[in-house]
Amino acid sequence: MHPHTKLKRWLTGALLALPVMVCAESRLETSGKAGLELRLFPQSPQFAEQYDTANLSGFIEPQFFYSWNDEADYVKFIPYLRWDQHDRERSHADIRQLTWSHVGEDWELHSGISKVFWGITEFQHLVDTINQTDGVEDIDGEDKLGQPMLHLSMPRAWGVLDLFALPGFRERTFPGADGRLRSGLVVDSGQAAYESAAGDNHLDLAARWSRTLGDYDIGLHWFRGTNREPLLRPGTDAGGNPVLTPYYEQINQFGMDLQATLDDWLWKLELRWRDGQDDPFWALQGGFEYTLYGIAESDADLGLLLEYGWDERGRDATAQVQNDLFFGTRIVLNDAAGSELLAGIGYDLDYHSHSLQLEASRRLGGGWKASLDLRLFSGDELNDPLSALRRDDHLQLTLERYF
Amino acid sequence: MPLRLFPGIFLALALLAVQPLLHAETAEQKGHAIAAESISRDSGWGDMKADMQMILRNRQGEESLREIRMQSLEQANDGDKSLTIFDKPLDVKGTAFLSFSHAVGADDQWLYLPALKRIKRISSRNKSGPFMGSEFAYEDLSSFEIEKYSYKYIKDESVNGLDCFVVEQYPADAHSGYTRRLVWIDKAEYRVQRVEFYDRKNSPLKTLSYSGYQQYLDRYWRPERMDMINHQNGKSTELRWTNYHFGNGLNEADFNKNSLKRAH
Numbered sequence A: 001m002h003p004h005t006k007l008k009r010w011l012t013g014a015l016l017a018l019p020v021m022v023c024a025e026s027r028l029e030t031s032g033k034a035g036l037e038l039r040l041f042p043q044s045p046q047f048a049e050q051y052d053t054a055n056l057s058g059f060i061e062p063q064f065f066y067s068w069n070d071e072a073d074y075v076k077f078i079p080y081l082r083w084d085q086h087d088r089e090r091s092h093a094d095i096r097q098l099t100w101s102h103v104g105e106d107w108e109l110h111s112g113i114s115k116v117f118w119g120i121t122e123f124q125h126l127v128d129t130i131n132q133t134d135g136v137e138d139i140d141g142e143d144k145l146g147q148p149m150l151h152l153s154m155p156r157a158w159g160v161l162d163l164f165a166l167p168g169f170r171e172r173t174f175p176g177a178d179g180r181l182r183s184g185l186v187v188d189s190g191q192a193a194y195e196s197a198a199g200d201n202h203l204d205l206a207a208r209w210s211r212t213l214g215d216y217d218i219g220l221h222w223f224r225g226t227n228r229e230p231l232l233r234p235g236t237d238a239g240g241n242p243v244l245t246p247y248y249e250q251i252n253q254f255g256m257d258l259q260a261t262l263d264d265w266l267w268k269l270e271l272r273w274r275d276g277q278d279d280p281f282w283a284l285q286g287g288f289e290y291t292l293y294g295i296a297e298s299d300a301d302l303g304l305l306l307e308y309g310w311d312e313r314g315r316d317a318t319a320q321v322q323n324d325l326f327f328g329t330r331i332v333l334n335d336a337a338g339s340e341l342l343a344g345i346g347y348d349l350d351y352h353s354h355s356l357q358l359e360a361s362r363r364l365g366g367g368w369k370a371s372l373d374l375r376l377f378s379g380d381e382l383n384d385p386l387s388a389l390r391r392d393d394h395l396q397l398t399l400e401r402y403f
Numbered sequence B: 001m002p003l004r005l006f007p008g009i010f011l012a013l014a015l016l017a018v019q020p021l022l023h024a025e026t027a028e029q030k031g032h033a034i035a036a037e038s039i040s041r042d043s044g045w046g047d048m049k050a051d052m053q054m055i056l057r058n059r060q061g062e063e064s065l066r067e068i069r070m071q072s073l074e075q076a077n078d079g080d081k082s083l084t085i086f087d088k089p090l091d092v093k094g095t096a097f098l099s100f101s102h103a104v105g106a107d108d109q110w111l112y113l114p115a116l117k118r119i120k121r122i123s124s125r126n127k128s129g130p131f132m133g134s135e136f137a138y139e140d141l142s143s144f145e146i147e148k149y150s151y152k153y154i155k156d157e158s159v160n161g162l163d164c165f166v167v168e169q170y171p172a173d174a175h176s177g178y179t180r181r182l183v184w185i186d187k188a189e190y191r192v193q194r195v196e197f198y199d200r201k202n203s204p205l206k207t208l209s210y211s212g213y214q215q216y217l218d219r220y221w222r223p224e225r226m227d228m229i230n231h232q233n234g235k236s237t238e239l240r241w242t243n244y245h246f247g248n249g250l251n252e253a254d255f256n257k258n259s260l261k262r263a264h
Helices: A003-025 A385-389 B007-022 B027-041 B257-262
Strands: A028-040 A054-068 A074-086 A093-103 A108-114 A147-156 A159-167 A205-213 A216-224 A231-236 A241-249 A249-261 A265-273 A281-292 A300-311 A322-334 A339-347 A355-365 A366-377 A395-403 B047-057 B062-075 B081-088 B096-100 B108-113 B118-122 B150-158 B164-172 B178-186 B192-199 B204-211 B214-216 B221-222 B227-230 B236-246
Touching: A147 B257, A205 A385, A249 B118, A281 B108, B027 B164, B096 B257, B118 B257, B150 B178, B164 B192, B214 B236, B221 B236
Parallel strands: none
Antiparallel strands: A028 A054, A028 A395, A054 A074, A074 A093, A093 A108, A108 A147, A147 A159, A159 A205, A205 A216, A216 A249, A231 A241, A249 A265, A265 A281, A281 A300, A300 A322, A322 A339, A339 A355, A355 A366, A366 A395, B047 B062, B047 B236, B062 B081, B081 B096, B096 B108, B108 B118, B150 B164, B164 B178, B178 B192, B192 B204, B204 B227, B214 B221, B227 B236
16 A cells, blocks of 8 residues: 555544544543734834835644543643744744643642743733743743743642742744844844853752732742843854854842732732842832723723833843833723723833833634734834834734634 | 629610510511521532533624633631633633632632733722623622621512512622612522612612522522623623532632642
């Protein structure tokens, strides 16, 4: 028999058997989402090679869940794939999650590739440490790469203790030369260097204790290992062109997050102390969210957010936030379509640059969701990281299908 | 004997104690007693799991669907703990909501957002807001505690062919969306049969009808269906309950932030 035919037969058989297996076990659950995204840039690009005007991109993120042992054991698998019209770096695949979890009497162990979020503030995620940022996805730093980990969690009367062993490091992703929303010089990830002789195989360790005390939710964490945030050093690529090369140092870090939930007020504070190759430094992000419920006798809620971000290194900070004020407003209509609008302005008190972000979304029928994002940037000082984006104002339209 | 020195005082004290029994019960006392009896009859269930389907209909008759699984744990001297998992609409699938309700004071509430793997502590102040865009407000779905209202018995009336007490309930919480609720409770089993809601201006706002009551563990009655009609905006929400299960062996550990993150 022709091997091709054989394969075809096998595939057909497997595909026919799959739903039967699913029905018989009924413990495999499949869901996920796929989306199309259109970005429109009214201004011509600041740097040569960057694409002009419009960019189309698409993604798919299925989710598989399989449990046994009365859900005391389960496997979760979330692969991710993005295609981008112009930026080859943005076209990428990742395993967002592939974990086996076991839930014991008063402990649980999650082994594999996963994502862990720490933090409470909205405009910057200072204490969110475990996962690397998937920098090609978006500029808000909320998209993360799957991190290999052993995660032991122990809920006790005195709080929840989470212990992490993190073998294997994920390098941050950066837009390619063709991409918009990038630094002036392209980051050449192929030349990534590490402080640790173990390179990207250094075993990182982390611990977090968190607890609710009445109206207060507090978390304390410690992390030792490879800094997720690289230092970008000037270099040249194989062709002799100037590029930035990422350098990943070893750090020791302590941090705290604290939220007070007092009636209509949410008070938030994130604090972080980090010791690396340079002097140790503090950084903080704090503020409040105040919500007016049922404005003008409607069902809509209006949230007002104010946050301040500070970094002890000041203008020498590698982070975009060093002395920045953020103001935001969130309007939630509480309608059947789940319509929401979020607008935020970030203002840099050192460089006097600002960025404006507007996100609106609503449901369209059963499994569809449409979003509109508008982002505007200003920044004339070349030392200001934001100045690289000053011609990258854009409108983004996203259509997502859930299944 | 010293007692003999004050027989008059003891007689007076005894009479004072008996006085409420001698006089007719006030409407407030009767209303309170009916609520207390319905709570007492629904105590001791321990833990419960159930699935809920919500069908939202607008004035044009267009429908949208929500599917929710929930589990609750009874608390002896406080409001219940509950964990709610959203299956539909699909864009919020996997979102989970943990609530520690309290008889007095604000409830503790956390929301789990699966895309970010983020737990958010949220304000429970939004009692009068719509739940998932439906005609049910959050306060309509929270556990019933005696301290949440003051009461007044109004009259007897028949609803669904059942002889009912009609009791007016006045929310203690200033953030409630209602001035009062008029509640029909059947005399035989003390089950809520109908509720009429009056808005902050005391205008008729919504009517909620319960149907398909089934008894579980030979004691606890649960409705299969709850129909909420909003008279002011013409919208309605039909709520269907299935798969009620009691005695699942749930404990405190099934209602913490870890179980919230595990929800799927």
